[in-house]
Amino acid sequence: MKIAIVGSGYVGLVTGGCLADFGHDVTCIDKDEDKIEALERGEIPIYEPGLAELVKANVAAGRLAFTTQLAGAVAAAQVVFIAVGTPSRRGDGHADLRYVRDAAREVAEAVSGFTVVATKSTVPVGTGDEVAQIIATTNPSADVAVVANPEFLREGAAIDDFKRPDRIVVGIEDERARSVISAVYRPLYLNKSPLMFTNRRTAELIKYGANAFLAMKITFINEMADLCEAAGGNVQEVARGMGLDNRIGGKFLHAGPGFGGSCFPKDTLALIKIGQDLGSPMRLVETTVSINEQRKRAMSRKVVAACGGEVRGKTIGVLGLTFKPNTDDMRAAPSLDIIGGLLDQGARIVAYDPYGMAAARGLIDTVEYVSNAYAVADNADALVLVTEWDEFRSLDLARIKTAMKAPVLVDLRNVYSHDEVTRHGFAYFSVGRPAGAGGKSGQSEAAE
Structure with a gap:
């Protein structure tokens, strides 16, 4: 399965590396050219045990790539994960959703064919509805199912958490997304990881x-x-x-x-x-x-x-x-x-x-x-x-x-x-x- 991940920070890198290790064809996208160039050289910008080795192995196997060019990677993808930052907004403590909204607009302009867009970022309740509205407004012809698929990764144990999760939570409004997300996580079924749809x-x-x-x-x-x-x-x-x-x-x-x-x-x-x-x-x-x-x-x-x-x-x-x-x-x-x-x-x-x-x-x-x-x-x-x-x-x-x-x-x-x-x-x-x-x-x- 072809997967694009918008955002190559902590969550994006761990998600991309692990999904590539499952055998998927994954492209991680980031606007930071220096970060992408460093990743292509095998330099990981964060410390997480095992992540550097995981990334290196999957890049060498041709299953993981990095780019600053969102359009091509998203157009080719069956699933797009939005994994950008949602820091506390200065002054009031609300989650700052500017990066999520920007990603939704860019994804809307690039999608081709039926695509599942999944928010991995931690976002306030109702953000999935907003992302769906942004995509529909930006590109009325886009055939997209927006799902919420939050991460539950502990820093220092993220790879093990991703590969051996207590649960995988998926919020859907379009039933077509159910089979697609199930296929993304199918390699985990041997571990009997509970896939919870809400x-x-x-x-x-x-x-x-x-x-x-x-x-x-x-x-x-x-x-x-x-x-x-x-x-x-x-x-x-x-x-x-x-x-x-x-x-x-x-x-x-x-x-x-x-x-x-x-x-x-x-x-x-x-x-x-x-x-x-x-x-x-x-x-x-x-x-x-x-x-x-x-x-x-x-x-x-x-x-x-x-x-x-x-x-x-x-x-x-x-x-x-x-x-x-x-x-x-x-x-x-x-x-x-x-x-x-x-x-x-x-x-x-x-x-x-x-x-x-x-x-x-x-x-x-x-x-x-x-x-x-x-x-x-x-x-x-x-x-x-x-x-x-x-x-x-x-x-x-x-x-x-x-x-x-x-x-x-x-x-x-x-x-x-x-x-x-x-x-x-x-x-x-x-x-x-x-x-x-x-x-x-x-x-x-x-x-x-």
């Missing part, structure tokens, strides 16, 4: 509902972590006890510095705006967003407390910058608020991230970026673990302690155990864990 508006709401619910789970366990610190409980054991209930499940119950990334922050804001516009306010989501923003900044205060209430003139080492491991995505990363809060308090920041420093440099230029975790610790007054990259899970603590000016470790991801760290002479602070598991907030627990 109407378009329901499919669009499923995507927002899923992201908002996961964001609420994260925010809930973070509030439970604060309660655990106040009451002497252990949030990791609370989360495990909750997660063993099949009605709840253990995923997204890991206490930390708050959620970030390209999806949850913008999608929760967009859902809030959708609810307000339709007179059906999403009060739980509104509260989730407010708590999450406060939490990220509160983590800098946690670091200040660990340093005795004062960080002016002190060197704070930061391990991990991206919003999660296995990605180079710095969008809405908690590290930005944590570092910003510490800089406001007069601290000097030294940081390291395996893949995020190039993006971080464009966002914070007052930080010293170094080449490894041990350089971060050099002469530092405190070390803060913000992103739980694998390479931070088994650091040589004796070496770290020797390098530091003061052996203070603030573990915002609960990677280490209290006994292990304090045995090496550190004052240890973690999130939502009592003495013997982590450090109580604001209380130093150095080994005797």
Whole structure:
């Protein structure tokens, strides 16, 4: 099957690479000539485990191509996926649909014969109707079925998510699209992946509902972590006890510095705006967003407390910058608020991230970026673990302690155990864990 994908960003590249790996003939389209030229050279503009190898293999096999010329690729395609960005609109938080609308107009002018146009981008409810109207207005003779086919990809695990999905949601209004989309995803049938057909508006709401619910789970366990610190409980054991209930499940119950990334922050804001516009306010989501923003900044205060209430003139080492491991995505990363809060308090920041420093440099230029975790610790007054990259899970603590000016470790991801760290002479602070598991907030627990 011939497939065109408008947009060669994160979603477009993963979708294109995986569909090509299924045997389809895929062309990824982007207006950015430099990006397309880089992709043709085999240079991937984002870090996603396995993506570079997937793209290279399918380009070599002749199943995946890149172009800036939309018309030819769309005219030849049986299915066109729109996978352009929908960032938060500056000023009001609504999803900015300008790129979706522009893509719809260009696709309308180029389609030839019956074509399924599928929105992969995360879009507010009713966007599929608008895309259908744009296409009909731009090209009244176009024979097109517009469907909503939202993505459910986790950064850092996107390829596995695409190839082994929990579900594939497809919102249709034209029954002709059912067999076409079924053919696109037929290679997944051996895995018995559920192909769920709904109407378009329901499919669009499923995507927002899923992201908002996961964001609420994260925010809930973070509030439970604060309660655990106040009451002497252990949030990791609370989360495990909750997660063993099949009605709840253990995923997204890991206490930390708050959620970030390209999806949850913008999608929760967009859902809030959708609810307000339709007179059906999403009060739980509104509260989730407010708590999450406060939490990220509160983590800098946690670091200040660990340093005795004062960080002016002190060197704070930061391990991990991206919003999660296995990605180079710095969008809405908690590290930005944590570092910003510490800089406001007069601290000097030294940081390291395996893949995020190039993006971080464009966002914070007052930080010293170094080449490894041990350089971060050099002469530092405190070390803060913000992103739980694998390479931070088994650091040589004796070496770290020797390098530091003061052996203070603030573990915002609960990677280490209290006994292990304090045995090496550190004052240890973690999130939502009592003495013997982590450090109580604001209380130093150095080994005797």
